Amino acid sequence: MISDTIKNEIRGIVGDEWFLDSPEDLITYSYDGFLPEFMPDAVIVPGDRDEIASVMKVANRERINIIPRAAGTNICGSSVARKGGIILAFHRLNRIIEIDPESRCAVVQPGVVNAELQKAVAAYGLMYPPDPASMFVSTIGGNVALNAGGPRGVKYGVTRDYLLGLEVVLPSGEIIRTGGKTLKNVSGYDLTRLMCGSEGTLGIFTEIILRLVPLSPAKATLQAIYADLDDAATTVSAIIGAGIVPTTLELIDRTVLDVISNYGDAQFSDKAQALLLIEVDGEDILVEAQGKRIEAFCKERGAFQVERASTPEEADRLWQARRTAFGAVASLRPNCIVEDATVPVKMLPAMIRKIVEIAEKYHIQIGVLAHAGDGNLHPLFMTDLRDKEEMERVDKALVELVEAAIAMGGTLSGEHGIGIAKDRFMSMEFSQTSIDLMRGIKKVFDPNNILNPGSFL
Numbered sequence: 057m058i059s060d061t062i063k064n065e066i067r068g069i070v071g072d073e074w075f076l077d078s079p080e081d082l083i084t085y086s087y088d089g090f091l092p093e094f095m096p097d098a099v100i101v102p103g104d105r106d107e108i109a110s111v112m113k114v115a116n117r118e119r120i121n122i123i124p125r126a127a128g129t130n131i132c133g134s135s136v137a138r139k140g141g142i143i144l145a146f147h148r149l150n151r152i153i154e155i156d157p158e159s160r161c162a163v164v165q166p167g168v169v170n171a172e173l174q175k176a177v178a179a180y181g182l183m184y185p186p187d188p189a190s191m192f193v194s195t196i197g198g199n200v201a202l203n204a205g206g207p208r209g210v211k212y213g214v215t216r217d218y219l220l221g222l223e224v225v226l227p228s229g230e231i232i233r234t235g236g237k238t239l240k241n242v243s244g245y246d247l248t249r250l251m252c253g254s255e256g257t258l259g260i261f262t263e264i265i266l267r268l269v270p271l272s273p274a275k276a277t278l279q280a281i282y283a284d285l286d287d288a289a290t291t292v293s294a295i296i297g298a299g300i301v302p303t304t305l306e307l308i309d310r311t312v313l314d315v316i317s318n319y320g321d322a323q324f325s326d327k328a329q330a331l332l333l334i335e336v337d338g339e340d341i342l343v344e345a346q347g348k349r350i351e352a353f354c355k356e357r358g359a360f361q362v363e364r365a366s367t368p369e370e371a372d373r374l375w376q377a378r379r380t381a382f383g384a385v386a387s388l389r390p391n392c393i394v395e396d397a398t399v400p401v402k403m404l405p406a407m408i409r410k411i412v413e414i415a416e417k418y419h420i421q422i423g424v425l426a427h428a429g430d431g432n433l434h435p436l437f438m439t440d441l442r443d444k445e446e447m448e449r450v451d452k453a454l455v456e457l458v459e460a461a462i463a464m465g466g467t468l469s470g471e472h473g474i475g476i477a478k479d480r481f482m483s484m485e486f487s488q489t490s491i492d493l494m495r496g497i498k499k500v501f502d503p504n505n506i507l508n509p510g511s512f513l
């Protein structure tokens with residue numbers, strides 16, 4: 057419990073209007089894209105960096121937990137007050153401070169929505185590549201804190217690859233800057249990268265410097281449909297193995313295709329067991345050649361239908377199935393648990409077979425959606441949290457799935473993070489020594505353990 061005196065001190069810093077503690081407000085901030093709910097003691101929406109620094113000084117002095125939260129779309133429960141405390145929201149820090157075409161970078165506040173930045177830099181002929189499927193809602197601050205990826209990750213990498221520098225408010229209230237606008241920087245330990253993916257546990261980002269790249273002049277979008285899921289999965293590893301670098305290489309299985317057809321306009325042949333959505337971008341000649349090569353590749357490996365978009369509208373239509381997948385799946389059962397285990401691309405076919413086996417073994421409906429080109433699977437567990445018996449089976453299936461991914465040389469999470477969803481699995485991937493090192497790092501930044509203490513450590 058936070059005393060009224062302290063609440064009033066924090067109110068005095070952020071202003072009455074931006075200190076929320078009515079039951080309705082607290083409920084709104086009690087959950088995120090992961091499902092469990094934890095009621096915070098209060099929510100604050102500071103207007104600038106200095107207010108955040110002042111609040112942190114009070115919180116550190118009084119040992120009050122502070123949980124940074126942006127759009128709340130994370131699906132690992134890393135923005136909830138698991139151990140109580142104050143949610144710190146970033147809605148008001150939503151300004152693009154600068155787009156600098158000569159240095160090919162942008163400086164933004166953390167609450168800028170990813171898609172808004174994409175639109176703004178496109179006007180300069182530039183692109184900010186990380187494109188999480190949540191890009192129309194999720195923020196750059198949240199993307200940095202979870203090192204978000206997206207369909208373009210196969211060619212362009214993830215948020216970390218575009219993060220040049222940060223302004224960070226530490227748990228003590230001190231402010232540091234890491235990195236800068238230079239494309240090269242090897243001075244000292246790389247604190248910028250350490251912050252990226254830190255899930256709001258080390259510091260609060262108040263300014264973010266991002267690298268931009270030129271927009272590609274041309275792009276080709278293809279859709280290949282298979283009667284056999286295994287053929288689709290082996291096409292993925294074959295394309296990557298052949299040295300083709302697609303921008304996007306997404307896989308959708310029959311279970312998800314069925315849900316998509318029932319939900320919207322897209323229809324698929326009864327024969328279809330899997331769909332690959334493939335995109336390449338670059339110079340015209342290269343795109344043309346790669347498009348043809350991929351088309352041939354898919355046919356040789358069993359695709360019975362390959363379609364290539366010849367207009368932007370057709371490309372949009374081919375993307376429709378992938379774009380509606382999450383919404384469609386959410387309409388099927390009361391809850392959907394989105395898994396994120398990731399394996400080396402060569403192991404993708406084996407991992408997909410394993411998921412099918414697990415679904416049969418535990419009698420659970422699991423759809424497969426994957427950023428397949430980088431081995432990042434999103435098995436979708438369609439379930440009902442209220443059904444205890446089913447949840448026990450789901451839990452066993454989740455454990456088996458994570459164990460399989462680790463055994464194949466994979467990782468617990470490709471892009472969604474650990475949070476409270478996967479903290480219990482950390483010792484499967486990391487030795488005790490590695491976990492102790494992470495705890496030691498946390499202690500250096502946050503000796504009183506007040507910043508997002510309920511999260512993965």
Ligand SMILES: Cc1cc2nc3c(=O)[nH]c(=O)nc-3n(C[C@H](O)[C@H](O)[C@H](O)COP(=O)(O)OP(=O)(O)OC[C@H]3O[C@@H](n4cnc5c(N)ncnc54)[C@H](O)[C@@H]3O)c2cc1C
Nearest residue numbers: 126127128129130189190195197198201204205255256261
């Ligand atoms: C439909 C759907 C599709 C998705 N698709 C993808 C996808 O393709 N790829 C992907 O990677 N993820 C995806 N996600 C997950 C999620 O959108 C991303 O993790 C995103 O980066 C979260 O951003 P956010 O603004 O919602 O942050 P939040 O969920 O509010 O917070 C995420 C984390 O960031 C911390 N944080 C937020 N702001 C700051 C800050 N300024 N300083 C320090 N810490 C901060 C929080 O404490 C928390 O730990 C998807 C989610 C949904 C619901």
